[in-house]
Amino acid sequence: MVEALNRNQVAWRVANDIDEGAFVNLGVGMPLNVLNYVPEGREIIFHSENGVLGMKPLEEGAEPNLDLINAGKQPISMLPGGAFFHHSDSFAMVRGGHIDVCVLGAYEVGQNGDLANWRLPNTKSAPAVGGAMDLAYGARQVYIMCDHNGRDGAPKIVKQCTLPLTGAKCVTKVFTDIAVIERADDGMVVREMAEGLEFEELQERTGAELRLANDWKTLTAPDIAPPEKRAR
Amino acid sequence: MVEALNRNQVAWRVANDIDEGAFVNLGVGMPLNVLNYVPEGREIIFHSENGVLGMKPLEEGAEPNLDLINAGKQPISMLPGGAFFHHSDSFAMVRGGHIDVCVLGAYEVGQNGDLANWRLPNTKSAPAVGGAMDLAYGARQVYIMCDHNGRDGAPKIVKQCTLPLTGAKCVTKVFTDIAVIERADDGMVVREMAEGLEFEELQERTGAELRLANDWKTLTAPDIAPPEKRAR
Amino acid sequence: MINKICQGIEDAVAGIEDGAVILVGGFGNAGEPIALLNALAARKPRELTIVSNNAGSGDEGIGQLILGGCVKKFICSFPRVTGADAFDKMYEEGLLELELTPQGTLAERIRAAGAGIPGFYTRTSVDTPLAEGKEVREFAGLDYVLEEAIYGDVALVKAAVGDRWGNLTYTMSSRNFNPVMAMGAKITIAQVGEIVDLGGIEPEQVITPSIFVDKVVEVEA
Amino acid sequence: MINKICQGIEDAVAGIEDGAVILVGGFGNAGEPIALLNALAARKPRELTIVSNNAGSGDEGIGQLILGGCVKKFICSFPRVTGADAFDKMYEEGLLELELTPQGTLAERIRAAGAGIPGFYTRTSVDTPLAEGKEVREFAGLDYVLEEAIYGDVALVKAAVGDRWGNLTYTMSSRNFNPVMAMGAKITIAQVGEIVDLGGIEPEQVITPSIFVDKVVEVEA
Numbered sequence: 001m002v003e004a005l006n007r008n009q010v011a012w013r014v015a016n017d018i019d020e021g022a023f024v025n026l027g028v029g030m031p032l033n034v035l036n037y038v039p040e041g042r043e044i045i046f047h048s049e050n051g052v053l054g055m056k057p058l059e060e061g062a063e064p065n066l067d068l069i070n071a072g073k074q075p076i077s078m079l080p081g082g083a084f085f086h087h088s089d090s091f092a093m094v095r096g097g098h099i100d101v102c103v104l105g106a107y108e109v110g111q112n113g114d115l116a117n118w119r120l121p122n123t124k125s126a127p128a129v130g131g132a133m134d135l136a137y138g139a140r141q142v143y144i145m146c147d148h149n150g151r152d153g154a155p156k157i158v159k160q161c162t163l164p165l166t167g168a169k170c171v172t173k174v175f176t177d178i179a180v181i182e183r184a185d186d187g188m189v190v191r192e193m194a195e196g197l198e199f200e201e202l203q204e205r206t207g208a209e210l211r212l213a214n215d216w217k218t219l220t221a222p223d224i225a226p227p228e229k230r231a232r
Numbered sequence: 233m234v235e236a237l238n239r240n241q242v243a244w245r246v247a248n249d250i251d252e253g254a255f256v257n258l259g260v261g262m263p264l265n266v267l268n269y270v271p272e273g274r275e276i277i278f279h280s281e282n283g284v285l286g287m288k289p290l291e292e293g294a295e296p297n298l299d300l301i302n303a304g305k306q307p308i309s310m311l312p313g314g315a316f317f318h319h320s321d322s323f324a325m326v327r328g329g330h331i332d333v334c335v336l337g338a339y340e341v342g343q344n345g346d347l348a349n350w351r352l353p354n355t356k357s358a359p360a361v362g363g364a365m366d367l368a369y370g371a372r373q374v375y376i377m378c379d380h381n382g383r384d385g386a387p388k389i390v391k392q393c394t395l396p397l398t399g400a401k402c403v404t405k406v407f408t409d410i411a412v413i414e415r416a417d418d419g420m421v422v423r424e425m426a427e428g429l430e431f432e433e434l435q436e437r438t439g440a441e442l443r444l445a446n447d448w449k450t451l452t453a454p455d456i457a458p459p460e461k462r463a464r
Numbered sequence: 465m466i467n468k469i470c471q472g473i474e475d476a477v478a479g480i481e482d483g484a485v486i487l488v489g490g491f492g493n494a495g496e497p498i499a500l501l502n503a504l505a506a507r508k509p510r511e512l513t514i515v516s517n518n519a520g521s522g523d524e525g526i527g528q529l530i531l532g533g534c535v536k537k538f539i540c541s542f543p544r545v546t547g548a549d550a551f552d553k554m555y556e557e558g559l560l561e562l563e564l565t566p567q568g569t570l571a572e573r574i575r576a577a578g579a580g581i582p583g584f585y586t587r588t589s590v591d592t593p594l595a596e597g598k599e600v601r602e603f604a605g606l607d608y609v610l611e612e613a614i615y616g617d618v619a620l621v622k623a624a625v626g627d628r629w630g631n632l633t634y635t636m637s638s639r640n641f642n643p644v645m646a647m648g649a650k651i652t653i654a655q656v657g658e659i660v661d662l663g664g665i666e667p668e669q670v671i672t673p674s675i676f677v678d679k680v681v682e683v684e685a
Numbered sequence: 686m687i688n689k690i691c692q693g694i695e696d697a698v699a700g701i702e703d704g705a706v707i708l709v710g711g712f713g714n715a716g717e718p719i720a721l722l723n724a725l726a727a728r729k730p731r732e733l734t735i736v737s738n739n740a741g742s743g744d745e746g747i748g749q750l751i752l753g754g755c756v757k758k759f760i761c762s763f764p765r766v767t768g769a770d771a772f773d774k775m776y777e778e779g780l781l782e783l784e785l786t787p788q789g790t791l792a793e794r795i796r797a798a799g800a801g802i803p804g805f806y807t808r809t810s811v812d813t814p815l816a817e818g819k820e821v822r823e824f825a826g827l828d829y830v831l832e833e834a835i836y837g838d839v840a841l842v843k844a845a846v847g848d849r850w851g852n853l854t855y856t857m858s859s860r861n862f863n864p865v866m867a868m869g870a871k872i873t874i875a876q877v878g879e880i881v882d883l884g885g886i887e888p889e890q891v892i893t894p895s896i897f898v899d900k901v902v903e904v905e906a
Contacts (some may be wrong), residue, residue, distance in 0.1 A: 021687045023896050043687045045850065045895060049567060050491040050640045053894050054850075066494060067638040073492035073545065080884025081850040083891035084636055086643040086671075087491075087517075088575040088800075091568030092868060095588060095801030098896050119593075126519075126555045127564050130542040133594065134568030137587040138801055168591035253466045255675050275466045277629065277674060281788060282712040282861045285673050286629075298715060299859040305713035305766065312663025313629040315670035316857055318864040318892075319712075319738075320579075320796040323789030324647060327580030327809060330675050351814075358740075358776045359785050362763040365815065366789030369808040370580055400812035572800070579793070582824035584805035603803035603833070612824070636889065668857065669890055 003195040004148075004177040005219065006226035012037040013221050014103055014145055014175050018044050022100040023093075025049065025135055027117075028072040030145050031103040033227070045081075047099055049131040051090045054082025071131065094131065094138040102139035104132060106146045106174075108161045111208035113171040113183045115144065116163035129166075136167025148176035149205055157181065157188065158207035178202065180219055187211055192219035235427040236380075236409040237451065238458035244269040245453050246335055246377055246407050250276050254332040255325075257281065257367055259349075260304040262377050263335035265459070277313075279331055281363040283322045286314025303363065326363065326370040334371035336364060338378045338406075340393045343440035345403040345415045347376065348395035361398075368399025380408035381437055389413065389420065390439030410434065412451055419443055424451035468630045468680050469659060473503040476653050476681040480618050482509050483536075487574060487616035487649050488516035488526060489642030492545060495634065497622040497655045499683040501525040504620070505532045515539040515574065515614055517567060517641055521547035530554060537561035539614060541570050564594065569611050571644050577613035578647025578676070585610055616649030623672065626656035627663075630677030631670045639671065646676040655683040689851045689901050690880060694724040697874050697902040701839050703730050704757075708795060708837035708870050709737035709747060710863030713766060716855065718843040718876045720904040722746040725755075725841070732757040736795065736835055738788060738862055740776075742768035751775060760835060762788035787815065790832050792865050798834035799868025799897070806831055837870030844893065847877035848884075851898030852891045860892065867897040876904040 005013065007030060015037035018024055025047045026032045035057050038044055046055045048070045055076045058064060064075030093099060108116040115136055118129045136142060146156045157174060174181045179202055180192035190212045193202055199212045237245065239262060247269035250256055257279045258264045267289050270276055278287045280302045287308045290296060296307030325331060340348040347368055350361045368374060378388050389406060406413045411434055412424035422444045425434055431444045470476040477500055480486070486504075490496030505528040512535050519538050520526025529535050530550040538560060543551055554560045565573065566588050576584055585608035589595040599610040621642040623632035632654055634642060646652045654672075659682045691697040698721055701707070707725075711717030726749040733756050740759050741747025750756050751771040759781060764772055775781045786794065787809050797805055806829035810816040820831040842863040844853035853875055855863060867873045875893075880903045 045687075047896070048637070050494070050637050052637050053896060054888070065636065067636045069492060069494050069637055073494075078888060080882075081848060081852060081895065082888045083852055083886075083894040084634075084639050084888050085891075085894055086639050087567075087571035087641045088644050089894075091571050092796070092800035093894075093896050095568050095572075095586060096799045096868065097801065098799075124556050125552060126543045126562055128542040128544045129564055129566050129594065131567040133566040133592060134588045137590065138568070165592045277466075279675070280858070282715070282858050284858050285675060286667070297857065299857045301713065301715050301858055305715075310667060312661075313627060313631060313674065314667045315631055315665075315673040316667050316855075316860050317670075317673055318860050319788075319792040319862045320865050321673075323792050324575070324579035325673075325675050327789050327793075327807060328578045328647065329580060330578075356777050357773060358764045358783055360763040360765045361785055361787050361815065363788040365787040365813060366809045369811065370789070397813045572802070576805070580809075581793070581805050581807060582827075582829055583822075584797070584802050586802060588801075601804075606803075608803055633889070639889075668854070668860075668892075671889075 002178060002197045005194065005221050008033065008224045008227055009221035010145055010175055010177055012224060014143060015039065018101055020044065023047055023098065025094065025099050025102040025139060027102065027104040027132065028130065029105045031105060032070060032072050034103055047093060049090050049094065051085050051087060052082065054079040091134055094134045097138060097140060099139040101141045101143055102135040103143045103145055104135060106144045106156055108163050109144055109157045109171050109174055110161040111159050111188055113169040114161045115166045115171050116161045117166050119164045121163065132166050136170040141172045142170045144171055144174040146176055148178045155205055155207040181210065189213050190216055192217045194219045234410060234429045237426065237453050240265065240456045240459055241453035242377055242407055242409055244456055246375060247271065250333055252276065255279055255330065257326065257331050257334040257371060259334065259336040259364065260362065261337045263337060264302060264304050266335055279325060281322055281326065283317050283319060284314065286311040323366055326366045329370060329372060331371040333373045333375055334367040335375045335377055336367060338376045338388055340395050341376055341389045341403050341406055342393040343391050343420055345401040346393045347398045347403050348393045349398045351396045353395065364398045368402040373404045374402045376403050376406040378408055380410045387437060387439040413442065421445050422448055424449045426451045467628045468678060469628050470679050470681040473499055473681055473683065476500060476679050477503045477507060480504060480509060483511045484617040485513045485515060485615065487619040487645035488514055489621040489645045491517050491640040495622050495638035495640050495642050496525050497620045498525040500620040500653060500655050502528055505529045505534060508532060509534050511536040513537045513539065515616060517541050517570065518545045519543035519548050519551035521545050523550065535560060537563065539563040539565060541565055541567035566594065571641065573611055573614045574644050574648035577615045581613060583610050583612045614648065619645040619649035619652040621646050621652060621654045623654050623656045625658050625660055625665060626654055626680040627660055627665060629662060629674035630680055631665050631674045632656065632672040632677060633665055633669060634671055643672045646672045651678045652676055653679040655681050688849045689899060690849050691900050691902040694720055694902055694904065697721060697900050698724045698728060701725060701730060704732045705838040706734045706736060706836065708840040708866035709735055710842040710866045712738050712861040716843050716859035716861050716863050717746050718841045719746040721841040721874060721876050723749055726750045726753045729753060730755050734758040734760065736760040736837060738762055738791065739766045740764035740769050740772035742766050744771065756781060758782035758784065760784040760786060762786055762791050785815065792862065794832055794835045795865050795869035798836045802834060804831050804833045835869065840866040840870035840873040842867050842873060842875045844875050844877045846879050846881055846886060847875055847901040848881055848886060850883060850895035851901055852886050852895045853877065853893035853898060854886055854890060855892055864893045867893045872899045873897055874900040876902055879903065
């Protein structure tokens with residue numbers, strides 16, 4: 001029986017991978033949840049591409065301010081030491097290599113680090129890219145946070161991306177519900193696997209060729225309830 | 233007897249040519265003097281390339297502040313409504329076409345509007361350009377303020393510049409001690425001549441080919457003492 | 465006396481012509497100049513190009529321009545936001561052109577227009593469909609894409625405080641695209657929550673200096 | 686706890702290597718980080734490239750680096766200022782290289798480095814000797830010159846107020862090149878007149894956000 005993490009636990013795992021003092025951008029969707037799991041006492045400075053450094057979650061019960069939102073247009077709050085700036089300055093931070101880590105979602109991650117996360121095929125609706133392409137090349141580390149397999153079981157980590165790319169060879173680390181996989185020069189290296197998972201099974205559930213690190217660890221997280229299903 | 237203006241009177245003449253509400257940059261040297269002759273009650277917003285909008289002359293007897301200087305590194309004061317900004321923003325104003333008028337000095341002005349004002353020949357000393365080239369192309373109007381003839385009598389307005397250019401075809405108007413000359417598409421047009429000056433004499437003292445405007449006026453200025461000789 | 469203050473919102477948007485390229489500040493609803501956009505929509509302009517991060521939501525602001533049939537083309541990074549129904553419907557019917565540009569490239573292209581830079585190189589979009597048809601050039605062993613400036617005819621921005629010269633400040637993250645848009649257009653029109661006397665904004669605290677602003681109108685928040 | 690505050694000026698400049706490209710804030714004496722420059726000169730580095738608007742004056746700051754024989758090359762717009770005797774003498778003796786660049790181009794090239802832009806086009810210097818050897822390209826019927834980014838190893842800046850995260854504010858026109866230099870280097874070191882608690886600078890009033898600053902040291906004005 002594989003003890004996969006739920007999405008909140010994956011957010012916790014990502015948050016715990018980030019060093020004190022890092023400047024971190026969180027993509028819209030699952031990644032924004034990382035903000036809720038920063039380890040007690042660790043100072044991480046979160047960047048929001050709409051011109052914010054030093055955001056934190058809105059306090060329980062606090063009044064949201066429509067002028068204080070994150071990249072997902074959700075209300076936030078600020079740490080002392082935070083700053084506001086305009087969009088060109090904000091993306092100078094991103095594109096100029098000043099962001100230590102960005103955390104993005106993915107439709108597909110290629111074995112070579114290619115990322116596809118902005119455009120699904122066969123859709124009539126308008127394309128939208130936001131800041132994903134800026135972050136893919138601009139951030140020093142590109143962390144991906146995603147389910148290991150889609151609802152149909154198809155792997156998100158593939159030999160080669162088939163969807164339109166967000167960026168080429170940009171992904172540095174992938175956090176899924178069952179594994180933490182790092183991109184090395186010679187391929188994808190499994191750093192952590194969920195309890196009860198055999199490497200062969202992980203490989204089977206993955207499109208890219210994997211290698212198990214000698215010092216691999218068990219992927220664990222504290223007991224955190226999964227996110228509630230959002231009404232649509 | 234030609235009633236040439238002194239340099240303070242030329243500064244007065246230039247100041248009087250600038251409309252209310254204009255954003256104006258003054259070059260180092262003679263042009264900075266324009267600041268002292270803004271007509272009473274006319275609001276002109278002066279830009280200093282070191283990150284200042286809304287400068288005014290330091291009040292008589294006021295304590296200079298080393299952190300509040302103009303492009304010539306001289307102490308200044310500020311009008312209410314002024315603003316400070318950094319060098320990239322300052323030159324975005326210049327290069328992006330937001331400055332209505334800049335006033336520069338000149339070694340040579342070519343008949344086609346070419347400007348040479350940054351580099352003399354046969355000098356061992358290091359070249360220095362400052363913001364002159366940015367202003368030459370960036371400002372909507374480039375006013376030149378100079379003596380009509382050098383100490384040796386050589387004209388500053390020439391058929392063709394021989395010195396290294398600051399900018400090509402950029403000058404729009406020239407203010408000298410004896411004339412105001414506008415650059416039109418078809419050449420240099422004399423708008424004003426000093427009292428007692430005949431067009432033939434002006435042409436003789438000028439390298440470029442001039443044309444006298446039909447509605448030309450006499451170049452006059454109030455009685456203002458010339459600048460004191462500066463100690464070197 | 466310089467006075468950029470307009471007495472009414474209609475005066476503020478007067479003179480905006482059909483076919484104009486309009487830069488619109490805001491990110492989602494934060495900093496969106498709703499009152500100016502509604503007043504513009506009331507003029508029933510035609511064939512506008514709207515440059516903004518999102519393509520509006522609901523039936524106010526950009527949404528009102530779309531519903532009024534005023535928009536020919538969008539240049540934006542993320543047209544689809546919750547409630548962008550007006551945009552979605554017309555886009556799917558083929559009635560709106562869309563030039564999709566990454567968010568950072570969008571901001572930089574507009575700043576470039578304001579800073580006298582017709583083109584610049586960026587890594588963003590290299591090896592993606594958004595680089596198709598664009599020049600790619602190598603600097604120090606890496607590929608970069610040439611992106612060109614976006615020049616606005618008019619910018620509509622929202623600020624917290626303004627003065628009669630046009631100096632502006634913003635509240636928190638509603639600053640976003642507003643100062644950038646103010647740089648990139650021939651005419652910048654600002655709706656502000658409060659007009660203060662000249663000098664009411666400390667010169668160190670001015671975010672958009674007067675030189676980038678042409679009209680200011682007070683709008684109740 | 687993040688703490689970028691150095692206890693002494695020597696700590697602040699520790700680790701700067703021979704041959705480094707040093708971006709130096711200031712315009713004339715306003716905003717020149719004299720204390721950091723003097724401390725750097727005391728380390729007797731060699732072969733530095735100094736990127737700044739002026740080439741120093743007197744025997745302090747940049748002047749002290751020149752007199753100490755620490756500088757190989759200058760990239761600046763206006764080396765000659767009153768009292769730039771150290772520079773003048775060594776330049777005339779052929780002991781200093783100089784890359785002259787227009788002031789706006791200088792600022793933009795450094796911002797470009799900080800913004801991920803390896804090159805951009807500008808009108809400035811077209812048809813002048815400073816465009817020689819540079820690519821010229823036409824946009825909409827006008828010629829523009831291609832200018833490349835200037836990447837700093839270290840930036841030395843002077844600010845009025847700083848905090849332990851590295852946020853900075855500046856006094857009046859001493860802001861000048863400082864925020865630009867802070868963007869363009871791998872490591873940015875700030876001398877500040879006053880260190881305040883986190884939150885002591887209003888988030889709307891931060892001029893150089895913490896992300897651009899690595900070390901902060903308090904220096905009496």
